[in-house]
Amino acid sequence: MAKVEASPLKAPLLQNGHGAGCSNTPECAPKGEESPAYQAFAAAGLVTTKYRLNCVDELDCINTNTTNVNNAMLRCALLPASCLCLPLGGPCCYLQAVHEIEVLDGSVRAFEDGDGSFGFFGPGLHRVVNPWMRVEKQNAKLSSQGVIRNGDRCLMTVPQGQIGFVMDMGQPVLLPPGLHQWRSSTMEFQELVDLTSSVIRLGPYTCLTVDEGYSAVTQNNGKQVILPGGAVHLLTHRNWKFEKFVSHKIQTDNLERLEATSADNVLMTVSSTINWRIFDVGVAARMSAETMGARVDNMDKMRNDVLKQAEASLSSFIGTVNYSGSFALAAAHLEAERDLGGKALAAVPSGADRLEPQGSPLFDLRQLANAVTQANAVTRQYGVEIISINIMTAKPADPLLVSSLAKGAVAAAEAQQAETAARGNANAAKIAAEGEAQAEVTRARGTAEADKIRAEGAKAAADTLQTSPVAVALAQIDRTGAALEGASASYFFGADAQNVGGLLANPAVIQRK
Numbered sequence: 001m002a003k004v005e006a007s008p009l010k011a012p013l014l015q016n017g018h019g020a021g022c023s024n025t026p027e028c029a030p031k032g033e034e035s036p037a038y039q040a041f042a043a044a045g046l047v048t049t050k051y052r053l054n055c056v057d058e059l060d061c062i063n064t065n066t067t068n069v070n071n072a073m074l075r076c077a078l079l080p081a082s083c084l085c086l087p088l089g090g091p092c093c094y095l096q097a098v099h100e101i102e103v104l105d106g107s108v109r110a111f112e113d114g115d116g117s118f119g120f121f122g123p124g125l126h127r128v129v130n131p132w133m134r135v136e137k138q139n140a141k142l143s144s145q146g147v148i149r150n151g152d153r154c155l156m157t158v159p160q161g162q163i164g165f166v167m168d169m170g171q172p173v174l175l176p177p178g179l180h181q182w183r184s185s186t187m188e189f190q191e192l193v194d195l196t197s198s199v200i201r202l203g204p205y206t207c208l209t210v211d212e213g214y215s216a217v218t219q220n221n222g223k224q225v226i227l228p229g230g231a232v233h234l235l236t237h238r239n240w241k242f243e244k245f246v247s248h249k250i251q252t253d254n255l256e257r258l259e260a261t262s263a264d265n266v267l268m269t270v271s272s273t274i275n276w277r278i279f280d281v282g283v284a285a286r287m288s289a290e291t292m293g294a295r296v297d298n299m300d301k302m303r304n305d306v307l308k309q310a311e312a313s314l315s316s317f318i319g320t321v322n323y324s325g326s327f328a329l330a331a332a333h334l335e336a337e338r339d340l341g342g343k344a345l346a347a348v349p350s351g352a353d354r355l356e357p358q359g360s361p362l363f364d365l366r367q368l369a370n371a372v373t374q375a376n377a378v379t380r381q382y383g384v385e386i387i388s389i390n391i392m393t394a395k396p397a398d399p400l401l402v403s404s405l406a407k408g409a410v411a412a413a414e415a416q417q418a419e420t421a422a423r424g425n426a427n428a429a430k431i432a433a434e435g436e437a438q439a440e441v442t443r444a445r446g447t448a449e450a451d452k453i454r455a456e457g458a459k460a461a462a463d464t465l466q467t468s469p470v471a472v473a474l475a476q477i478d479r480t481g482a483a484l485e486g487a488s489a490s491y492f493f494g495a496d497a498q499n500v501g502g503l504l505a506n507p508a509v510i511q512r513k
Contacts, residue, residue, distance in 0.1 A: 032160050032177025037195045040207060040234040041163065041174055048173050051180040056142065060153075060181060061108055064124025071100050071127055099135055101126040107139035110150035118151030142179065147189045156180045156189060165190040165202050172203035199242060206235040206242050215281040217243045226282050246284065247299070250277045250387065253307055259397060260315040262323040267397040270318065270362075274310045275387040276379070278302075283383030306384055313375035314389055317368065321361045323396070362394045 032038070033047050041047050053059065101121050103109045108120040114132025121135075140148045140155075148155040157179050158164040164175030168187045193200055200207040209232050210216045216227040220240045227233045235242060255272045262268055278284045288302045361367065368389055375386045464471055 032158075035160065035177075037161060038163070038176060040232040044234050044236055046172075046174045046205065046234075047163075047176050049176060049178075051175065051182045052178040053181060056106075056179070059108070059120070059122060059142075059155075060183070061120040061122035062126065063122050064103075064126060066100075066125050066127040068125065071125070074098070074127070097129055097131045099126070099128045099130065099133055101128070101135055104139055106143060107141050108148065108155065109136055109139050110148070111135040112151065118153050120150065120153065120155070146192065149189065152185045153183050154181065154187065154189060158192065161196070162192045162194055163202075165193055167203065172205060174202065174205075198245075204236075204238040206240070208233045208235065208242055210245065213248050214245050215248065216245055217281065217285045219243060224282065224285060226285070243285075246278060246281045248278055248281070250275055251303070251306075253303065255307065255311060255314065258311055258314060260318040262318055262321050264322045266323045266401065268318055268323065268362075268394055269397045270314065270391060271393045272314060272389060272391045274307065274389050276306050276310075276384055277387065278383055279385045280383035283381075285383075287382035288384070302382075302384065305382065306379055306386065309375050309378050310386060310389055313371045314391075316374065317371040318362070318394075320367075323362070360394075362391055 033042055033049070038047060101109055101111075102125055103121050103123050105123045108122060110118070110120055112118050112134045114130060114134065136150075142148075142155070142157065145157050145159050156164055156166075156175065158175050158177050160177045162177070164180065166173040166175060166187055166189050168184065173187070190203075193202060195207075198209050198211075208216050208218075208227060210227055210229045212230040214229045216229075216233065218225045218227060218235060218240060220235075225240075229248075252273060252275050255270075255274060258270045258272065260268055260270060284302060288305055368391070372386050372389055375389070379386055
């Protein structure tokens, strides 16, 4: 049997590349493959446009050849003649021999001519005299997405954002958006593929869309190839295999209920978190990540490696901490603060010997940073960097020890509170005494100043009396009047001054009260 080669089967074209009667201009020809979604396929030369039609006038189909009037006239002419041959079937002979087909605009009708050939009727009315012809009962719309298959002839519409995947004798053919038609016994439509998928497999080809923040791990004939994010990549042969996507994003995991022994043999239960990321995808894929046969998003093995190393480093850090000693350190801190408080009362300069508050060594960021450094010494060998290890809770596993230490902490807190109150009261009394002394000094200064002012006034008055006779006379009158005031005053009239002493000694003159 002669080989039938694939053919676009386009109608005769005019000089402008369009079929006869086409009203479209060259600019209207579909060029959907120019979209960025098809750049990877176009750059590899895998997009085939030779089967695409520029307009519907290029369809390879049988054009209309009759009208309703012609069909009616033929029926009127042939039906009486067929009735004369009743043994041969009468009117049914006409209906079996003549096919009258109506195809709507925008549609085609598939048929098989009875000799093994296939074709399509184009829009319009058709009349065919062939009793062996088989015609499909329904029209097929050209606007329908997908394939219209009729024997070795095929019509296919590929929508924008998808690509048509066809196999021709084992070779893949990729069809861009548009209406395509071909005639071939070997071309077989496979599927319409949506380009929004991250992984698109088209026969031997694989198209990868790698988002920013990720990398794709592939193997090209056994050699590892890392494809960066923010681009679309095409794997161009069967032995270039996609294995997995690897994230560069920061990962956060919990280390739940890690049990480790402290330096003083206290079994501790610790809950913590770890932040980490992959900084070298190539090293991570070669040294840690499972690739062959792994799921696309599988990072379980690498995550387990990172968490185990973090647990080991955190356990090593806890082993250097004297947990019970942290309470003795707190007590010593309180004692030092108490001593410092006594010095403060003795006018120790402010801030001269202040002690910083002492926290639990389990939450010391500098020591935790050392644990991170220790863990990174191992994880960097397989491309992973631990950013931080954060302890959320840490307590002894023995509840009795927790209760005992809690009571000690409460007692220390109460002692510190009482000492703080005593210091406050002492400072308050000192301030009150200093205020009272200052008030006494102020009052004494006021009294002395007042006496000084009065003395200066008296001296000034005496100086004035000394220089003015009138003032002296007035002063004498004022003093005499002052002496005569009061109910107990005695007056002597007609007595000589020499007899005043005798008069004062006479009880008849002076009445005692």
